[in-house]
Amino acid sequence: MSAKFAAKAPIPAILEGTLADIAIASIRLIPDAIVVADMRERDAPLIWVSEQFSAITGYTAAEAIGKNCRYLQGSDRLQSELGPIREALASGTSATVTMRNYRKDGTLFWNELTLTPYSRTEGVVEYYVGLMRDVTAAKRSLDQAVDDARLDRLTNLPNRYSFLEDVEKIDLPDNSRLLVVKIDIAELHNINSTYGYAAGDEIICKTASRLSSLSPDALGRIGNNEFAAAFRVPTAAAEEKTLAQLTAALRPPFTTPDAIINIRYALGYTVGDLGPVPGMLSQQAGQALHESKDDPHRAPRRFDEAAERASRHRSRLTAELQQAVRDENFVYHYQPQFDLLTGKIIGCEALIRWDHPVFGLQGPDTFIGVAEETGLIVDIERAGIRKVAAFAAELNASLAEPLHFSVNVSPLEIVRGDLVGLIEDVVAETGIKPAWLTFELTESLLTDSSESVIAIFRRLRELGVGLAIDDFGTGYSSLRSIDRFPISEIKIDRSFTQDLRTSQTKRILVEAIVALGKALSARVVAEGIETVEQKEELKEMGCLFGQGYLFSHPLPAEELVALTRTPPNTVVRNG
Known part of the structure; x- marks a missing residue:
């Protein structure tokens, strides 16, 4: 049967009363209340309510009929949900809202109200039928779920996300700023391990209580052992006072059933306006906390x-260095070393450069520090040793007298890498003779190295690789321990070379270094030779090898190849 036919199908007279009874009985079965308002009358009074109306509201039918149903709102007449109701009544359409209503005894209940217009005359709304559903229990469950989602269960404080929301809602008066503090309970894991998690939880709760006693404008537990608080501070004096009160509140020891525990806190803070970037003050306080x-x-x-800014720069630089390692963006320039007596080139120091895709060649001062901090130096140096070795093997194959190539090696590479295994692999891959390679080491290794590190040095020397102490005389050298190291070369720092004519003390030190080299059968190489006078003085003092701008600046590989074809005693100036 079609919907159109069914709508027009007449109801037999014998069933009209029966259907009415069935409808009334059905209404009694549902838990919701039904009300009917007469829109033809002024103020649209209720003209009928179902039995469930009394169960929900506490009002009898006699007390409700003749009144507009707004009386259930009590004095709560500014609810936003009233707007959709007014719009529906004005336009003669349906609407569903959930709003606050009040029972006869004054208690609140949440009413999910659905309004439907009814008319027997086309174009005229004569009645509105309302379906009332008490959703108080469901609303409370939802509210509890929301609270559970925004509150820390142990302390009942806002969690990290809710704390950020609370901070953004703080109203800052003119000339007032916000102090945001982050607090970390130091070594809480040790307390949990020693006294149990119950003691740790108690300290967390007591910390929350102490912070709450300061009446902050926002407070939250933002991590397992971290809290954050925000205070409005109109002046610098108020800022200092608040910080003093906070540290004083956290200072006393905690008394637990098992012990009296002194707690140390790390604390980072910042002061400023909320600004256009949400959470910025919280991020700044977090950075300060990390430093604390x-x-x-x-x-x-x-x-x-x-x-x-420096931290952001380090982060960006680290990411770029990681990409540079993957893309093999590191190259080497070579500063030649000369025999000061004959003028012949005898070797070179390989100096790393970063061929940055945007900024071009970058010197080591730009990136080596970050590379060492992040451990990337190990990957960079291992790839670099392979690159230098391959170039050295190719160049020396065409020379009557091979050059020695010096490569800087960081302490991290020595401790974490496998230099011996690396050299064995490099020799097999490139055909280089180990004696053509020298590793330049920092002077601090003379005092800091363990027996295991010294064993690595000895194994390298057994393979034939040279070991040089770089910038000797400027760091932490110990003449008492230098004989423990199988060094083959000592490099005099450029600061000594530069001051030979003006500092008698440095002349004496250079002479001592040259004598030490002879005693250890180690070659002595002077760095930073820039004038003929410096070269001649070093020769007179017994230093036979050197490098510096007098001879050459660091050269790209192809220019070094050309230099090896240059006759001895020819001064090469580059840059």
Whole structure:
């Protein structure tokens, strides 16, 4: 049967009363209340309510009929949900809202109200039928779920996301700024291990209580052992006072059933306006907290914008270095070393450069520090040793007298890498003779190296690889321990070479280094030779080898090849 035919199908007279009874019985079965308002009358009074109306509202039918149903709102007449109801009544359409209503005894209940217009005359709404559903229990469950999602269960404080929301809602008066502090309970894991998790939880809760006692404008537990608080501070004096109160509140020891525990806190903070970037103050306080946690004394740290810029730069540089390692963007320039007596080139120092895709060639001062901090130096140097070895093997194959190639090696490479295994692989891959390679080491290794590191040096020397102490005399050298190291070369720092004519002390030190080299059967190479006078003085003092701008600046590989064809005693000036 079609919908059109069914709508027009007449109801037999014998069933009209029966259907009415069935409808009334059905209404009694549902838990919702039904109300009917007469829109033809002024103020649209209720003209009928179902039995469930009394169960939901506490009002009898006699008390409700004749009144507009807005009386259920009590004095709560500014609810936003009333807007859709007014629009539906004005346009003669349906609407569903959930709003606050009040029972006869004054208690609140949440009413999900669906309004439907009814008319027997086309174009005229004569009645509105309302379906009332008590959704108080469901609303409370939803609200509890929302609270559970935004609150930390242990302390009942806002969690990290809710704390950020609360901070953004703070109203800052003119000339007032916001102090945001992050606090870390130091070594909480040790407390949990020693006294149990119950003691750790108690300390967390007591910390929350102490912070709450300061009445911050926002407070949250943002991590397992981290809290954050925000305070409005109109002046610098108020800022200092608030910080003093906070540290004082956290200072007393905690008493637990098993012990009295002294807690140290790391603390980072920042002061400023909320600004256009949400969460910026919180991020700044977090950066300061990180610095405080790195401090052995956990001293409070204020956010330093310059330090933050440096940190961002390090992060960007680290990412770019990682990509550079993958793309093999590192090249070497070679500074020649000469025999000061004959003028012959006898070797060169391989100096790393970063061929940056945007900024071009970058010297080691730009990136070596970050590479060492991040451990990328190991990958960079291992690839570099292979590259230098391959070039050295190719160049020396065409020379009557091979050149020695010096490569700087970081302490991290020595400790974490496998230099011996690397050299064995490089020799097999390139055909280089180990004696053509020299590793330049920092002078601090003379005092810091363990027996295992010295064993690595000895194995390298057994393979034939040279070992040079770079910049000798400027760092932490110890003449008492230098004989433990199987060094083959000592390099005099350029600062000694530059001051030979003006510093008697440095002349004496250079003479001592030359004598030490002879005693250890180690070649002595002077760095930073820039004048003929310096070269002649070094020769007179017994230093037979050197490098510097007098002879050549560091050269790309192809220019070094050309230099090897240059007659001895020819001064090469580049740059």
